[in-house]
Amino acid sequence: MTLPSVSLIGSFRQHYQEVREAAEIFTAAGITVKSPPISTIIDRRQEFVRFESDSPLTSDHAIQNATLEKIFASDFVYVVNPAGYIGRTTAYELGRAHERGMAVYYAEPPKDLLVEVPGGTVLSPHELVAGIVRGGVQTSPIRRPRVAALPTADIVIFTIRAERLHVLLIKRGTEPYRGKLALPGGFVRPGESLEDTAKRELVEETGLDAFRIPLQQVHTYSQPERDPRGRIVTTAFLAIAPNLPEAAGGTDAYHADWVEVETSIWLDSDRLAFDHEVILKQALERTRRLMEHTTIATDFCGKIFTISELRQVYEAVWGFPLNPQNFQRKVRSTKGFIVNIGKKQAKQPGRPADLFRPGPARILYPPMLRPSQRGRAAPAQHGEPG
Template sequence: MPISAKGSVALIGSFRQRYPEVLAAAQIFANAGLTVKSPPICRIVDRGREFVRFESDPPESSDHELQAATLEKIFASDLVYVVNPGGYIDRTTAYELGCVHERGMAVYYAEPPKDLPIAVPDGTVVDARRLAEVIAGGDPGPAPFRRPGVAALPTADIVIFTIRSDHLCVLLVRRGKEPHLGMLALPGGFVRPGESLEDTAKRELLEETGLEESGIRMEQLHTYSRPERDSRGRIISTAFVAVMPDPPEVTGPSDARAADWVEVEEWLWGPNSSLAFDHGEIIRHGLEHIRARLEHTTLATAFCNDFFTITDLRKVYEAVWGYKLDPGNFHHRVVEETSGFVVKTDKVRRSGPGKPPALFRRGTADLLDLPHLRGRRTP
């Protein structure tokens, strides 16, 4: 099917080193009646960062925000034109090129790539002026190379639980951009070139909440891949789950308006959930994961500070499981029946009248030799 002269094109290439050539090709397509989705046809004002800045870019935007916005424009185009004088394709261009090939988009090249082992079918290396003339004339031109559009952009989301005022809370941000502008969501974002999923989770946690990952032990929870989960396209998210004690206040310095600890209640994932994307489902899965972990591991101590009372530990179970436990039975099971769970210290907590409670610290065990199974909830 021919692309009409009212179609759109995105140009990719080394903006830092070859922007005059990119700009010249963009102007050719614009003169032929096509909409140039990316890059903006304007002046570069900052070449010194990982992603160059154009006059039209918001000055406060971070590199990953600009990358995400650029990819959205590329994916919304009818075709992609690679401007690569001398066959050179830089690292960022290679990443973008891989993304568009995975989505099955039409791709053309100014010159055959020399430094990238990639399939370049006959007829897809074409001068920008010739390609613009073919499109403007209603001729379908050379057949683009298309792959099945089944791959996706990877993202990482983070589910962090804590106890505040005896209530289980989860860390959420309020989105500062579309889609789902203003809605609550888990911290997270797109994987950058050269990053692992774990690296992305740590970086996004710091950028969106101001929370350092140091001391937070994150583990993979699940991968979410339903095609309709994100309106921006096929985006697959790997969720990480973690718990922490006594969390600091958090902020939302990047693409999140605000960040805060929110009490975990069923409205977060129920039919009337106001969370963005499928983040309610992710929280529900994360909650069930830590509930099950409390039965067979010493994870409960990760909710506590270095020194804690047995009452502190019992309140962790009560907050996570959602019902009260018998104090005497709990103390007997934890202190006397389960080896390696907690270790009594010579310290006490002096906070009021009466005998001060003893303070404990974490033991050496990771698994409970006697599982602490959930019972039946009491009203």
């Protein structure tokens, strides 16, 4: 019978006598002790104590590295911790042993370190030796299960159509959820980044030009049961663009269309596949918050626009009307938000409106805050700019 090897860890400065006694028990049973050396301590003053077998000029860093190499070369680790004391250096070595998946046993339950101590791992040296000889003690590395997950990218792309907020959804042409609506997206291919996948899927499933639509990450969704095909982790990307054309489905989507957000979420939430209702709602709230603190609302507009058109963006995304006069005053007084190009809107009844382009600012100060509310947005009170 080939017996395993062991490394003993603990406070050599305080408990080396107990460490040495345990090492002698293992050695007598034919179990090789890789660390520490069965020797005499000659210097307790340094961070790592020195034995007769150590060079007194060796640095603490070199001593620690050499000790870790011996620990990792062992089959299992035994923690000698009288009264439950672990200590800082022992805690570090213990953590590294856990990282390697090594089997770890304790002389006593640890008291000064919150670690998981599985049942049957607190044994005296004699009990541990007896268990090893009988074959009833596990000393080989513990193979912790690893999760194999497939990455995907999903895209939430918003635009304004007929003064209402719309999101691009595809009708799935394959299982699972065949015939249900879903966000455009798909699996990451070899050599692709998540951003590359998002752009490719946007083109394949909708026919839109992904290179003129900037994408930003929203969140990563990793619930184990989110996809019936297995463990699939998706990262959602947000895109905002004005005047987007009709979309055409492709690959596993046999139809793609712009769907009004209110309809797609609140009137019939069961229409959406996977956890895409959650993703869509969080992307919508992210957009609403961005519009409070950044100039992202102008991304919904064309290259030039009126303040009335900008206000319609806020109303469509926030979901309630704003006072036109207060909104215009706030927008005009916010430095760098919009820039008057010195032209008027042509061929419109009434007084021609000024035309603007996005300004250089990216952050709104002061912010364009929504009125305080609970749940879904309520109509703004008179005098509130939004």
